[in-house]
Amino acid sequence: MEPLTLEEARVLGTLMEKARTVPDSYPMTLNALVAGCNQKSARDPVTNLSEAEVQEALDGLKRRSLAFATSGGRVTRWEHNFQRAMVVPEQSAVLLGLLMLRGPQTAGELRIHSERWYRFADISSVEAFLDELRSRTEATGGPLVVQWPRAAGAREARWAHLLCGPVDVAAAEACAEAKAGNGALAARVSALEEEVAELRDLVTDLATQLGLSPPGHQKTDDPT
Missing domain, CATH: 1.10.10.10 (Winged helix-like DNA-binding domain superfamily/Winged helix DNA-binding domain)
Known part of the structure; x- marks a missing residue:
C-alpha cells in the first residue's frame, strides 16, 4: 500500500x-x-x-x-x-x-x-x-x-x-530524547521561577516587618 x-x-x-x-x-x-x-x-x-x-x-x-x-x-x-x-x-x-x-x-x-x-x-x-x-x-x-x-x-x-x-529509528530516538530534554529543562526553569517568586515574597515580608523598603523600591523621606 x-x-x-x-x-x-x-x-x-x-x-x-x-x-x-x-x-x-x-x-x-x-x-x-x-x-x-x-x-x-x-x-x-x-x-x-x-x-x-x-x-x-x-x-x-x-x-x-x-x-x-x-x-x-x-x-x-x-x-x-x-x-x-x-x-x-x-x-x-x-x-x-x-x-x-x-x-x-x-x-x-x-x-x-x-x-x-x-x-x-x-x-x-x-x-x-x-x-x-x-x-x-x-x-x-x-x-x-x-x-x-x-x-x-x-x-x-x-x-x-x-x-x-519506514521509520529512521536512530533519528526518531534522537528527536524523542531532545524533546524529553527540552521538557525537563522547561520544568526546571519553571521550578526555579516559582522558588525565586517565593523568596521575593519572603524578603518583601521581612522588609515590611523591619520597616525597610522592599527590594526595588526607594523609601521616600517624610516631608514633615
Whole structure:
C-alpha cells in the first residue's frame, strides 16, 4: 500500500477512535472530524489541520479504500474501512490506531491507552499482537510496526507504526530524547521561577516587618 501522509494517518486514527469511543456520533461529519484530529488530549503531536487538509486526507484514504462517505442525510459523513482493507483483527487495528494518534509507545502504555477501545487481558497479549504485526510477510503486505531499541534507563522498548513508510529509528530516538530534554529543562526553569517568586515574597515580608523598603523600591523621606 502507498504510505500514508501524516495528515491521512491522523484522520484515519481519529475515525477509528471515534467509532469505538463515541459510536452515537459515528460516522463523522467533516466538522466533527476536524475537531477530533486537532483535539489537545490523546494526540502526539497536536495538530491544527484545516477543513481543506482533512478533506484532502479523506480523499486519499478513500482512494486506498481505507475510508468512505455514507449517503443519506443532509451532511456527508465518513467512516473507516481499516480492518477489511488491511486484513487485520480488531486487536491489531486498535494498536495501530493508537500508534497513529499518540506516536511511539511501549506495550504497557498501549494497554493503558486502549481501555476505551478494547480491553486487553494483559501486556503479554498486547505484545503478542504487536509481534504478529511485526512478523507479517511481504505476501500479506509486510510488517506494520517496528520495535525501537530500548533507550538507556527505560524499562520497556517502544513501538511505532509503519503505515507512513519506514521509520529512521536512530533519528526518531534522537528527536524523542531532545524533546524529553527540552521538557525537563522547561520544568526546571519553571521550578526555579516559582522558588525565586517565593523568596521575593519572603524578603518583601521581612522588609515590611523591619520597616525597610522592599527590594526595588526607594523609601521616600517624610516631608514633615
